Amino acid sequence: MGNYYDKAMECATLYEMESLQSFRLSQTVRRVYENVPFYRDRMIEQGVTPDDIKSVADLHKLPFVMKQDLRDTYPYGLFAVPLEDVVRLHASSGTTGKQIVVGYTRNDLEIWNDCAARALVAAGGTKADFMHVSYGYGLFTGGLGVHGGAEKLGMTVIPVSTGNTARQINIFKDFGSTLICWTPSYAMFIAETMRDMGITKDQIKLKAGLFGAEPWTQEMRVTLEEMLGLKAYDIYGLTEIIGPGVSFECEEQTGMHICEDHFIPEIIDPDTGKVLPLGEQGELVFTCISKEAFPLLRYRTRDIAVLSREKCSCGRTLIKMLKPKGRTDDMLIIRGVNVFPSQIETALLSVAGSEPFYHINVDRINNNDTLEIEVEVSEAMFSDTIKSMEDIENAIRVAVESVIGIGAKITMCEPKTLKRFEGKAAHVTDRRKLLD
Ligand code: ADP
Ligand code: ZN
Numbered sequence: 001m002g003n004y005y006d007k008a009m010e011c012a013t014l015y016e017m018e019s020l021q022s023f024r025l026s027q028t029v030r031r032v033y034e035n036v037p038f039y040r041d042r043m044i045e046q047g048v049t050p051d052d053i054k055s056v057a058d059l060h061k062l063p064f065v066m067k068q069d070l071r072d073t074y075p076y077g078l079f080a081v082p083l084e085d086v087v088r089l090h091a092s093s094g095t096t097g098k099q100i101v102v103g104y105t106r107n108d109l110e111i112w113n114d115c116a117a118r119a120l121v122a123a124g125g126t127k128a129d130f131m132h133v134s135y136g137y138g139l140f141t142g143g144l145g146v147h148g149g150a151e152k153l154g155m156t157v158i159p160v161s162t163g164n165t166a167r168q169i170n171i172f173k174d175f176g177s178t179l180i181c182w183t184p185s186y187a188m189f190i191a192e193t194m195r196d197m198g199i200t201k202d203q204i205k206l207k208a209g210l211f212g213a214e215p216w217t218q219e220m221r222v223t224l225e226e227m228l229g230l231k232a233y234d235i236y237g238l239t240e241i242i243g244p245g246v247s248f249e250c251e252e253q254t255g256m257h258i259c260e261d262h263f264i265p266e267i268i269d270p271d272t273g274k275v276l277p278l279g280e281q282g283e284l285v286f287t288c289i290s291k292e293a294f295p296l297l298r299y300r301t302r303d304i305a306v307l308s309r310e311k312c313s314c315g316r317t318l319i320k321m322l323k324p325k326g327r328t329d330d331m332l333i334i335r336g337v338n339v340f341p342s343q344i345e346t347a348l349l350s351v352a353g354s355e356p357f358y359h360i361n362v363d364r365i366n367n368n369d370t371l372e373i374e375v376e377v378s379e380a381m382f383s384d385t386i387k388s389m390e391d392i393e394n395a396i397r398v399a400v401e402s403v404i405g406i407g408a409k410i411t412m413c414e415p416k417t418l419k420r421f422e423g424k425a426a427h428v429t430d431r432r433k434l435l436d
Pocket of ligand 1: 092141211212213214215216234235236237238239240301303323324326327
């Protein structure tokens, strides 16, 4: 049993949690119905009134909100308070199209800081820590989100932001950073650069890292923990809901506890919209029940995940989401088979000698989908014999086929030839999109 930031909420009974959720939900629905024409119109269309939403069990009666709705009402159409009460704006990083804008009241920022603080405490953070933030600062929610939580806990915050990898390393070495926040792809790049600079993990004080903003695998966790000598925790969030801290990992590292006193999760079938029972995989949907400026109701995240209420050894009772596999729009359909890039990462990292630097190329040649995976090999392997390179290539081919169920062309690349990323990685080039 560890430390908690807000034990009453993090360890509440299911009855307490559902009572609070029901109360907050009914209040929020009434408020957006009165203040946001978009919600009022949608609810009237659906034949629901605020009186119909009395508890969490009524949630399914509400219409969904999609990313396109945010684009259609851009910039302020979904804000539920007068703009003069908004103290901060952020925007999504626009990974999948036109950016959207969200706003926060002072109270919303406190909620966000509290959620981020829960995540930091769950990763072993205390006020004595030096928190190195390498998430980007700016409109992207990563940097300022984690920053707020760390400051609230009284940590010594080092707002480095992204970029200038060698400088990052010198800073965390010289300043004695103990906690760090990166995208997993940037963490990998940093670990590699550190190795090149001849800095060993004994020369740094990092004890834990919070890695998020993109999907990453259990295999990547093992690699990062080994290379950096720290414990790697997952942290999840999205701009539309609040930013990093929607959910976070505890020491058990078997999924992320969702701050469900603020954001009620559901899993739905992405094709039919039907709510699925706990334990089934589907699209994650969130309803914000405490936010003032931008409280989305039943927002479809497009992230594919599984929810679980299994008892957690950390003592927290907050529902958990298992590591998200990726977004529905990242899913590749190759020769009729659904493939997530994260599955390919799992396969690659299960083979010794392959590095977590890879690129996936999908194309259509003579009406046939083709899949090529470019993988870097480690320096040691590369200088080894051609025979062992062939062995690795074969091992990767077999591993990939057994995980995704279809064959792929494996192209071995020399060390350091594939692109490195400082923020979210772009692992896929799908040339078929250009053909359509
Ligand atoms: P954008 O939608 O432009 O990328 P965001 O920065 O808001 O903007 O990204 C949020 C998305 O990032 C989530 O919906 C999810 O797909 C992904 N994400 C964030 N954290 C994680 C994580 N820990 N694991 C997997 N995916 C994550
Ligand atoms: Zn736990």
